[in-house]
Amino acid sequence: MKSWVSERLRHRGWEASAFAIYLVVGVLPIAAGLIYALAYSVGLAGLLGKGFTLAHWTSLAGQAEVWLSLLTSALIAAATMFLTLLAGACFALGLRTRLRQGVVAYVVYFPLALPATVAAFFVFQALSDAGLLARVFHALGFIRRPGEFPAMIHDSWSLGVIAAFLILSVPYFTLFFSQVYRTEHLEELCRLTLTLGGKRRDCLRRVIGPIFWRRGRSHIVLWFIAMFGGYEIPLLLGRQTPQMISVLTMRKYQMFDLASKPQAFIAALLYFAIVSLLMLWAFRDERLDRDV
Amino acid sequence: MFEARGVRGALLGASLVAFCAAPFVLMPLLSLAGDWSFPDLAPGTLSPRAWLDFLGGNNPVGRVLLRSSLISLVVAASCTPIGFLAARFVAYDRGRKRWLLLAYAPYAFSPVILGTCLLFLYLRLNLAGTLTGVILAQSMFALAFAIVFFVPFWNRRVLAMEELVYTLGGTRLQAFTRVLLPLSRELLLICFFQCFLISWTQYGLTLLIGAGKVQTLPLMVFEYVNEANPYYAALASSLLILPPALFIVFNRRLVFTRERPAG
Numbered sequence: 001m002k003s004w005v006s007e008r009l010r011h012r013g014w015e016a017s018a019f020a021i022y023l024v025v026g027v028l029p030i031a032a033g034l035i036y037a038l039a040y041s042v043g044l045a046g047l048l049g050k051g052f053t054l055a056h057w058t059s060l061a062g063q064a065e066v067w068l069s070l071l072t073s074a075l076i077a078a079a080t081m082f083l084t085l086l087a088g089a090c091f092a093l094g095l096r097t098r099l100r101q102g103v104v105a106y107v108v109y110f111p112l113a114l115p116a117t118v119a120a121f122f123v124f125q126a127l128s129d130a131g132l133l134a135r136v137f138h139a140l141g142f143i144r145r146p147g148e149f150p151a152m153i154h155d156s157w158s159l160g161v162i163a164a165f166l167i168l169s170v171p172y173f174t175l176f177f178s179q180v181y182r183t184e185h186l187e188e189l190c191r192l193t194l195t196l197g198g199k200r201r202d203c204l205r206r207v208i209g210p211i212f213w214r215r216g217r218s219h220i221v222l223w224f225i226a227m228f229g230g231y232e233i234p235l236l237l238g239r240q241t242p243q244m245i246s247v248l249t250m251r252k253y254q255m256f257d258l259a260s261k262p263q264a265f266i267a268a269l270l271y272f273a274i275v276s277l278l279m280l281w282a283f284r285d286e287r288l289d290r291d292v
Numbered sequence: 293m294f295e296a297r298g299v300r301g302a303l304l305g306a307s308l309v310a311f312c313a314a315p316f317v318l319m320p321l322l323s324l325a326g327d328w329s330f331p332d333l334a335p336g337t338l339s340p341r342a343w344l345d346f347l348g349g350n351n352p353v354g355r356v357l358l359r360s361s362l363i364s365l366v367v368a369a370s371c372t373p374i375g376f377l378a379a380r381f382v383a384y385d386r387g388r389k390r391w392l393l394l395a396y397a398p399y400a401f402s403p404v405i406l407g408t409c410l411l412f413l414y415l416r417l418n419l420a421g422t423l424t425g426v427i428l429a430q431s432m433f434a435l436a437f438a439i440v441f442f443v444p445f446w447n448r449r450v451l452a453m454e455e456l457v458y459t460l461g462g463t464r465l466q467a468f469t470r471v472l473l474p475l476s477r478e479l480l481l482i483c484f485f486q487c488f489l490i491s492w493t494q495y496g497l498t499l500l501i502g503a504g505k506v507q508t509l510p511l512m513v514f515e516y517v518n519e520a521n522p523y524y525a526a527l528a529s530s531l532l533i534l535p536p537a538l539f540i541v542f543n544r545r546l547v548f549t550r551e552r553p554a555g
Contacts, residue, residue, distance in 0.1 A: 018376075033409030033412075094295060104308055231403070268409055
């Protein structure tokens, strides 16, 4: 394909220098970090490095801890993403006018500035056994003591973790779907579907759903990755075993036992491999090289 | 179609408002609570003690607030122009797709996991535990965001306008100051704000690269939570969330005028 950019305008010193800065600040450290992690994990670096060995990898392969952690992280991220898409689509479709004017149109933007740290602290205050929800239950006469309130923090279903992630993600996808609904003229497409004999269910299943998915796939994957590797929220609200992958990696990295450090790096490498594959899948036919 | 009307619409709207606004109500309220324990639904007394301590400099929150602001301003002010120029290189280069994938590279890592892999490098360079190190580490994500954000700006239309300047005898400086900067002013502002937020809310990288010596507001929230001091944690949280939230209220277009990567 013939390029639409003339050679005269393509090559500019300043722009190339700016990108070189990104490579130095952003990409090279990542490459160096990955190489170091790999070297550490096979005994070629670090205080324990005594020559090449696959012992750390083979010992980890036999332990369920890291695999369970990866699986738990993936399940929590998937469950949260499913609920996010459901809630986001419901709010975006059900509140189309309200999302453009009035109180809703302002308040829905608030959580976009909410750090995960604060979301975690808020959920801790709201859902712990002496939290706000427990007090409401007490006022309604459902419980008498905090201990009677069902565990939602450090619980086996990770309800608190999911709730905190939802606070961050639902408003984003509500706004995103609302924008897609407008820009893709979904209202008109749905009316056409009805005119052609389709039902409202067909609009959802055959028009809105596929378009939301196509336009939102890269966003969904990036959010999934953010939740999969989330740290602050599971640190404060998550259960101790199995821990989510970032928490486990950090714990193994910070342990006094130096033998656990290679395991931290292996967990980091496994995480990187999974996430890289996901990103490549998400962007495989995303038109990154499109002429905008 | 599908729009909830009447009572259903009002209930749905109210639930979304409650869902989104709850942290922004609870945090300031908790920071003002004199005593608020189970089973009280509302604080027994309101006391501005935590805020007075903050304003009077009796706790480190003020100092940390200033440091957080400084870090975020430096990150945003440096990453926005560099990302703007780097995006032009990416957009007009033959290897556009390859470079753009590289721009997404930091997003293939959780900040904490990235931090564990990077710490040795920062230690070697004597950057761990320093303000410069934290700024550089946070810039990885902010700069990547800025590049991804600006690439669509450098399109055929902008290129045609730039070429027109040269055809009419204009210089590169004139093309930049008279055409490109005015065209991109709003986008530059959006990117500045987003980069500021990326840095302002960063926890994992700051924790590791800062090595406990560079304290920022997100770290302070956790410190107070670990000390079982919910009132000060709520104060630090309020300072963390209220300024960007107020900014967003008055500048909604700065947040969601176009698609952006999550996280």
